[in-house]
Amino acid sequence: MADHWVKVELDVAAFDAPRFQPYVERCRAAGIRFATLAELGDTPEHRRALYELNKECSADIPERGEFYSYEEYAERRFASAGYAPHGVVIALDGDAWIGMAAASVHPEFVFNEMTGVRAAYRGRGIAVAMKTLGLAFARERGATTVRTFHHPANASVIAMNRKMGFVDASF
Template sequence: MAVEWVRLKLDLDAFDDARFEPYLRSCRQTGVEFTTMAAVGDTAEHRRALYDLNKTCAADIPERGEFYTYDEYVAQRVETPTFDPRGVVLALDGESWIGMATTSIQPEGHAFSEMTGLLASHRGKGISLAMKLLAIRFARSQDARLLRTIHHPANTAAIGMNRRLGFVDDGPHVSTV
C-alpha cells in the first residue's frame, strides 16, 4: 500500500525567532545544553555517537524499516557534499547526547531538515522545538531562504511541531510503497 508522505516548508525570511526563544531559555534552565557536531568535533567517535542516537530516535518513525548499518549511515548521511557538522545540533544532558537536529544545505539553495530526534525520556519539555530553532538559525546563516522536510503522515508529533513553527504544505505529497 502506498503512503502519502507529508512535505512541508518554512519561509525563513518570514520566520519569527523571538516567538520561540523562551524554549531555549527554558531548556537551559533545566540543565539541557545545546552544541553542534562542529563544536564537539567531527571525529570517528562522535560519528558513532550520532549514528547510535539517530538509530534510537529513528525507531519511532512509522514504517521506517531497517535502519542503516553504521557504514551505510556514514556513506549516505555523513560523507556527502551536503553534510556540514555545523548543521548538526546536539542536545546534551550532562555528558549524554539526548537529541539531534540535522540540517543540510542543498545544491538548489534551500535547507533540508534531515532528522530531528529526541530520546523518549526527554520528550514533552520543548527540547525538540529548541533544537529546531537552532537548526533554523543555521539554515539562515547559510543564506537559505526555505527549510524543507518530509514526514510519514502518522508521525503527527513531528508534523505538529513543524506546523507550530510555521511550516506549510510544500506541494503534493510524495507516494511511496
C-alpha cells in the same frame, strides 16, 4: 514506507525566532545544553554517537523499518555533499546525547534530515529548541527555505513543524 509523505517547508525570513527562543532558554535553565557537531568535534567517536542517537530516535518513525548499518549511514550522512557539522545540533544532559536536529545544505534550500529526542526526554520542548537553533544555521547559510517530510502518522512532529511556521509543500 508510506505512499504519501507530508512534505512541508519554511520561509526562513518569515520564521519568528523570538517566539521560539523561550524553548531554548527553558531547556538551558533545566540543565540541557546545545552544541553543534562542529563545536563538539566532528570526530569518528562523535559520528558514531550521532549514528546511535539517530538510530534510537528513528525507531519511533512509523513504518521506518530496519535502520541503516553504520557504514550505510556514514555514506548517506557524512559523505554527502550537503553534510555540514555546523548544521547538526545536539542536545546534551551532562555528557549524554539526548537529542539531535540534523540539516543538510542544498543549492536551493536546507533540508531538515532528522529531529529526534530520546523517549525519556520528550515533551520538554527540546525538539523545538534544537530546531530553532538549526534554523539559525539555515539563516547563516543564506538559505531562503528549509524543507522536510514526515510519515503521515507522525502527527506530533507534523504539528510541531506547523506550529513553527512550516506549510504544506509539493517538492
